[in-house]
Amino acid sequence: MARQMPRFGANGISRKLTIVAASGVLCVATVGASAAADSWFVTGSTTSVVRAADVLILRPVSGDHAVRSATLNSRQAVSSRQARSSVTKQALSMETARRAAAAHFESVETAAAARRAAARAAAARAAAKRAAAAAAARQAAQQAAEQQAARNAAAAQATATQPAATPQGPPPAPAGAPQQIAQQMLGQYGWSGQFSCLDSLWTLESGWNIYAQNPTTGAYGIPQALPGSKMASAGPDWQSDPATQIRWGLNYIQGSYGSPCAAWSHEEADGWY
Numbered sequence: 001m002a003r004q005m006p007r008f009g010a011n012g013i014s015r016k017l018t019i020v021a022a023s024g025v026l027c028v029a030t031v032g033a034s035a036a037a038d039s040w041f042v043t044g045s046t047t048s049v050v051r052a053a054d055v056l057i058l059r060p061v062s063g064d065h066a067v068r069s070a071t072l073n074s075r076q077a078v079s080s081r082q083a084r085s086s087v088t089k090q091a092l093s094m095e096t097a098r099r100a101a102a103a104h105f106e107s108v109e110t111a112a113a114a115r116r117a118a119a120r121a122a123a124a125r126a127a128a129k130r131a132a133a134a135a136a137a138r139q140a141a142q143q144a145a146e147q148q149a150a151r152n153a154a155a156a157q158a159t160a161t162q163p164a165a166t167p168q169g170p171p172p173a174p175a176g177a178p179q180q181i182a183q184q185m186l187g188q189y190g191w192s193g194q195f196s197c198l199d200s201l202w203t204l205e206s207g208w209n210i211y212a213q214n215p216t217t218g219a220y221g222i223p224q225a226l227p228g229s230k231m232a233s234a235g236p237d238w239q240s241d242p243a244t245q246i247r248w249g250l251n252y253i254q255g256s257y258g259s260p261c262a263a264w265s266h267e268e269a270d271g272w273y
Contacts, residue, residue, distance in 0.1 A: 178208045178222055178242040182250075185243075186260075189250055197261035201273065202249070210242050223249025 176184075182202075183195050191198075205224045206212035213220050213228070220228025221238070222245045231238035234248035250260075257263040257273070267273040 178210065178246065181243050182246050185246055185250055189254060191260055194260040197259075197264040198253075201260060201264045201267055204267065205273075210240060210245055221245040221249075223252060225249070225252075 179195075179199065182198060186192050186195055186198070202208055202222055206222050208222055210222055212222070212224070214224065214226075217226055218228070219226040221231060222242060223231075225231045225245075225248065228238070231245055231248040234251070235241060235244035238244045238248065253260055253263045253273075257266060263273045
């Protein structure tokens with residue numbers, strides 16, 4: 001048996017269909033269109049659909065198998081929708097995380113840029129302060145130099161207007177016992193308070209005797225110069241003048257120890273000075 005039916009397409013376009021039933025098998029064929037382009041629905045619990053090119057072959061099947069197939073197809077459709085929904089949710093979650101990470105990175109970069117700008121500004125302020133301080137120091141030094149030059153000029157002018165001082169001869173030589181002469185000379189060296197150290201030193205060395213001579217070394221005079229002729233630098237009368245010997249001895253102490261008390265400390269520690 002064969003029958004033709006018009007307008008059986010899903011898109012509303014008329015097609016010529018051929019339905020053939022033979023040996024318990026129902027075959028549906030289309031003319032001028034592919035079966036894959038149309039949607040075919042067969043109702044009933046005793047049929048199944050097998051698609052092959054442009055021919056649909058319907059075979060009788062058991063009712064339970066048809067129900068199970070329909071149930072499985074329904075579950076598979078639900079599972080597929082759930083899977084698509086899960087994938088969509090994951091994609092949205094990943095997009096949200098990406099946007100959050102981008103926002104965080106942007107905020108971190110903004111903060112870092114702000115810190116760099118603040119550091120540059122602080123460095124610029126410090127450099128400006130250093131430059132201002134250097135300029136102030138240069139100005140102060142220039143002012144001090146100008147003031148000193150003005151004072152020097154004023155002093156030179158005052159000196160030029162003053163009458164020339166009358167030259168005076170050397171101060172009179174101190175007189176008296178050797179100890180008295182030494183006390184008078186100590187003030188010229190700034191050692192007025194150190195006579196006791198000097199007295200202890202030269203009492204031990206020579207007993208303040210201008211003619212004292214060490215028989216072993218040949219040291220001579222109050223300060224025990226070695227050799228005694230060294231004292232000629234203080235005066236030609238070094239052999240007999242206590243003032244000449246004392247002057248030489250004080251010069252020696254100043255150059256070697258700095259003060260009579262320092263020389264006496266060395267004498268006490270080492271037995272000589």
